[in-house]
Amino acid sequence: MALAGHDIGFQLQGAVIVTAALVTLGALFSIRSQPEATAEELTYYYDAPIKAGIYLSLIWAMLGMFVGVWVALLLAYPELTFDYAWASLGRLRPVHTSGVIFGFGGNALIATSFHVVQRTSRTRLPDQLSPWFVLLGFNLFCLVAATGYLLGITQSKEYAEPEWYADIWLVIVWVTYLVLYLRTLARRQEPHIYVANWYYLAFILVVAVLHIINNLAVPVSFLGSKSYSLFSGVQDAMTQWWYGHNAVAFFLTSGFLGMLYYYLPKRAERPIYSYRMSIISFWGITFMYMWAGSHHLHYTALPQWVQTLGVTFSVMLLVPSWGSAGNALMTLNGAWHRVRDDATLRFMMVAAVFYGISTFEGSFMAIRPVNSLSHYTDWTIGHVHAGVLGWVAFIVFGTFYSLVPWIWHRERMYSLILIEVHFWLAIAGTIIYLIAMWNAGITQGIMWRTYNESGTLTYSFLESFVAMHPYYVARAFGGFLFLVGAALAFYNIVMTVRHVPLARNVTNDASVGPLSVPTGEATA
């Protein structure tokens, strides 16, 4: 690829891949060449890839959010492109979206899914190679994607921008992930599969289906990066937003609900409020989300019948969504004093609340007349970040603060004060971001549709985007606070691993020790 590629971008991508592949191969080889795990070791959970996943997630978080702040600044101060093609907004924006969703979110999901599936199945991952292949293969995908955008290599499909070769690579990685997950479940020592695993499984399965169908394309040449998507126009639009909306549903929601369902009850030391509500919510979400994608195409050239289905399912979807949020919050009953005192648990509590807020907002925005105002404006951006900052990022940080001491066998996190500071920075950043964008979006939407008494338009487009300037500055500031908070998390976690002494007592998370072998059952 590096040598034979037709275009310079493709060649550079080839170089990235070769370098990364060599590093990966080296890593995999060193794992392979390690002596086979002894019988004794096999009675331990396999946590090394989880640790790597946490670090990778944090690295992508820093990168993705830094670019987010940069993009936010670009919208207020366009000169910050410095005349570099790679630094122009159109190329940086997908680096931000993919960086945070796939890099930060995806690595957190892979890492925690490995953790949760082992603990709740009371079994070790079936082999040592495939988890590393999944984790490093996925990061190779993210790296190829992000460097590709900087070079101008993109399919333009939102959240599916990487070109055909990266897409194919991801299919290979993802199928391995699925097989690994199913193999682990098959080895489980618990008769029942825990709810968190339903969600992780839905995340893995549905993302595979979405990814494959939305990325069907014909490459111009197997030696070049460019491809043309199989579908066009209205069919392409519907496929894209069926994908795009369900990337939200199964990547940004389902997977993180899996996280919520393990770490929140664990940290709160409370039983899940209602097993039956879990069932209703899970199947409700899995079924209904798939119909809602057309709410991204209201009033467009998409036939109206599809839009109707989109509205109705989006509204019905609110019920199972709030079911999940409610289930999580009710689980905290009996542990509210902990929420007050423990910033880590508070992160998770706030995540559940923002999950409720953003799904309510989403269902509201899916109603056609509301969407006629919100669509195309910064209101959508506000909604997005209510979900991704308030829900996704909060649950990830809450999880990491719990998981890191468990998995590295530390007594506690390095600094509880820093967690507290992070919490307030994150809350402040999120709220500033949201208020700025809600104001911006609604102002924009209203300016676009304001008429004079005589029936002519009052505002020009120019006036509407000039009015956005103060909001864009405020958003960049909010995002900056959030970024600083994330940096504190990174620091705190590194310091925990390096300086906090080993825990003396095995917590009941059992991450420290041999698989706790219950009554009479043997481990593999």
Add this chain to the structure above:
Amino acid sequence: MSVSERDKYSGHMTTGHEWNGIKELNTPVPKILIACLSAAFLFAIGYWVLMPAWPLGDTFTKGTLGFDQRKHLAQQMIESDNNQTRWTDPIEQLDFDAIRDNPQLMAIVRESGPALFEDNCAMCHGNNGDGGKYFPKLNDTSWLWGADPNAILETLAVGINSAHPDTRIALMPAFGSSGVLSAETIDSLVLYIQSISTTETSSTTETTTTAENINAGQAAYSMYCAGCHAQDGSGNIEVGAPNLTDDYWIYGGDSVALTATLTDGRSGHMPAWESRLSLSERKILTFYVLSLNGVGDNP
């Protein structure tokens, strides 16, 4: 499998399963959840009955309301057109003087002009008609095609050097690159033009040769340029030739820009708006353009 037990805090039973310490309560699904789900489902059914909703092979259910977003919009457009005929009709039919004398119409003209101008014209001519390099100022008092509102209206309809079949043509010939004039002659013409314009030019070489050159330029001017730009350089609104004696330049009044103008010629492109803007909108814009300079034409 472990056995269910009662949770001390909530009083509910657990399911009896446990995963690494996590238990679940077997709390019944809250009634409110079922109620909301049912309500949402009823809402959906109602919506499906009324609106186009379900696909049926090669067609779809049309909904009992017969609503269609395109028909609905067409209806809205007709209604608003009907409402607006109240003022669009007179604006289209009356001449400019008559409109100017009608305060009600002028109120609408003033109200509608700015956004219309900013959405369509400001990109080239600047927010206040300030113009910019290659795009003429509209807030001064000199006009390429005359200050008559009808001339401006015509410009808006057909454009200048545009794709419209009746477009106005404004062509400044390429005297240099076509070989008609030598580089020296062009140099002298540049000096001459600068001498008749009120633009301050920082003449670095105040020598007698300059004066001689200006005379040579003047001769060439009479021969090649006066036909279009008039003998005194005041321009000609018949062919859209600009006034060369004022201090405003579309393409620049420094020697480099002027040399380029004379060497390669110019023909600015102003799009035609007949197919995008209605007659009343173009008339409103005409008033707006005339009002930009803040003098006599101000409506």
Add this chain to the structure above:
Amino acid sequence: MIFTLHNKIERNSIVLALGIIAVSAIGGLVEIAPLFTIDDTVEHAPDMRVYTPLELAGRNIYIREGCYACHSQMIRTLKDEVDRYGPYSRAVESQYDHPMLWGSKRTGPDLARIGEKYSDLWHTRHLVNPRDVVPQSIMPAYSWLLENELNTTDLRGNLKAMSRVGVPYEDSMINLANRDAVAQATPSSDDVAGLIARYGPATSVRVFDGDSQRVTEMDAVVAYLQILGRLTEIAHSEQSVQTDTNDNTIKAEGS
């Protein structure tokens, strides 16, 4: 009771997985498949033409630079959008768009009907530095478009790939794609007649970037922007039909 049934499902990972697939497949199938079978999903526009190689190259640069991140190309069926941008977008207008570029955010204005609204010179200057012509603009500067020579060597392959996904490019169009691209930005070229013969008399042959010596990426992008909304007249003709039915309508829809 569903809860007893679930008791079985959640004890078998394969059943659980198959259940998830079955339940999640329904929505997409019901909403997407009929878009291929219901005939009036896409209007019939006999005058619909394909992109010329230069326009296609421009479209690819538009994608490369991520213009879609800020610009929609989809005028919705809402009165204010039609009043501001022109007739709402029809499905057929993006029939040959692989992929579509409808967009989801309007940081800048909609571009669905930008074709021929401004001059080539304006576009060139605007792309080189938007703040030269619109001082308040927050759009990035794309000065490299004017510096980069357009890579025409791959255009043949691009047209071929487009024809594989169903765009009706004839063999002659594919074979001569490179020359047609150069010809469209070089009015003095001998190949212009062939280009017009293949793509129709409405094809704009101009020096889009103001530099007749080179065919730059700017030529391609401007050629693409100038064709937006002009591949078919259907949106204009349908609208005038609708308004003509009403006597009181005074909006004169021109050519």
